Amino acid sequence: MIPELHIPELDNFFYLPEEIINVLDSLEKLARKHSVNILVVGRQGCGKSSLISQFAAYYKRPLAVFQIGQLSEPGQLFGEHALKGGDTYYQEFLFPRAISTPNCVVHLEEINRPEHPKALNELFSVLSEDRSIWSDQLGLIKVAKGVVFFASMNEGEEFTGTDSLDVALRDRFYILPVDYPSVEIEKKILTSKTGIDDNQAGMILKIIGSLRSDPNIDETISVRHSLMIAELMVAGGSLRESLIYSLSVSRDLIESLLLAVHVETKETIIKSSEYKLFL
Ligand SMILES: Nc1ncnc2c1ncn2[C@@H]1O[C@H](COP(=O)(O)OP(=O)(O)OP(=O)(O)O)[C@@H](O)[C@H]1O
Numbered sequence: 184m185i186p187e188l189h190i191p192e193l194d195n196f197f198y199l200p201e202e203i204i205n206v207l208d209s210l211e212k213l214a215r216k217h218s219v220n221i222l223v224v225g226r227q228g229c230g231k232s233s234l235i236s237q238f239a240a241y242y243k244r245p246l247a248v249f250q251i252g253q254l255s256e257p258g259q260l261f262g263e264h265a266l267k268g269g270d271t272y273y274q275e276f277l278f279p280r281a282i283s284t285p286n287c288v289v290h291l292e293e294i295n296r297p298e299h300p301k302a303l304n305e306l307f308s309v310l311s312e313d314r315s316i317w318s319d320q321l322g323l324i325k326v327a328k329g330v331v332f333f334a335s336m337n338e339g340e341e342f343t344g345t346d347s348l349d350v351a352l353r354d355r356f357y358i359l360p361v362d363y364p365s366v367e368i369e370k371k372i373l374t375s376k377t378g379i380d381d382n383q384a385g386m387i388l389k390i391i392g393s394l395r396s397d398p399n400i401d402e403t404i405s406v407r408h409s410l411m412i413a414e415l416m417v418a419g420g421s422l423r424e425s426l427i428y429s430l431s432v433s434r435d436l437i438e439s440l441l442l443a444v445h446v447e448t449k450e451t452i453i454k455s456s457e458y459k460l461f462l
């Protein structure tokens with residue numbers, strides 16, 4: 184069974200720079216004339232997927248998401264031969280349906296990292312001028328009117344960078360760089376999305392800020408992480424616990440940072456906890 188395509192829900196607390204909002208609006212207008220391809224690049228957890236989902240929600244377009252990073256062979260997006268009662272038949276996947284649905288937002292996640300390099304070949308024809316592809320099993324599949332292709336990829340110091348996407352493919356996209364929001368905006372995101380108070384959100388961001396600027400820490404601490412920490416605190420976790428169990432950063436480092444802001448947090452810092460029955 185192919186799942187139904189639907190318009191995602193609007194996130195009432197999604198923040199973007201005004202300039203990006205304006206560009207998205209122009210691209211949406213353009214997409215009503217002909218299909219457009221937009222590549223969203225940015226570091227891990229900076230809001231790429233949510234930007235694309237918000238675009239679909241705001242412009243009331245159905246959304247379909249495909250994990251390109253998981254493709255291990257060509258043809259995999261379209262369908263596969265399956266068995267039913269001893270007969271083989273061709274089972275169509277969501278991709279052909281999505282690209283032939285007018286105004287659909289088609290999100291290609293991790294476009295720079297397919298497991299099989301040739302897995303991207305078939306995407307070329309739907310993303311390039313012909314906007315159609317021939318499938319032996321399904322015939323000619325044409326990209327419907329108003330379809331917007333979004334691709335997303337992680338691009339940061341820790342990733343291989345600009346070269347990691349085939350030049351010819353990249354050439355066919357408008358490029359939208361996104362980054363982590365400022366501390367003030369991130370604070371707004373935390374308070375509005377999790378209900379955490381201003382003071383506690385400030386505390387989380389203070390500690391995260393120190394970790395983010397620490398050159399010895401390889402792990403990227405994203406908005407996803409700050410939301411996880413805030414949610415855990417709202418659910419009853421202490422600042423210390425919420426930090427330790429959300430981040431893969433050493434406890435000692437977190438504890439020393441907590442000590443530094445201790446005066447402000449007035450949190451009791453318990454070094455280690457006693458064992459007791461989990462009953
Ligand atoms: N600008 C923002 N405004 C509101 N919420 C945001 C913003 N940026 C990120 N978030 C929140 O942070 C979380 C992570 O965002 P998202 O999954 O979109 O990141 P991503 O860049 O796609 O991550 P990945 O690199 O892992 O694919 C989501 O819950 C999202 O709603």
Ligand SMILES: [Mg+2]
Pocket residue numbers: 231232233292335
């Ligand atoms: Mg994503």
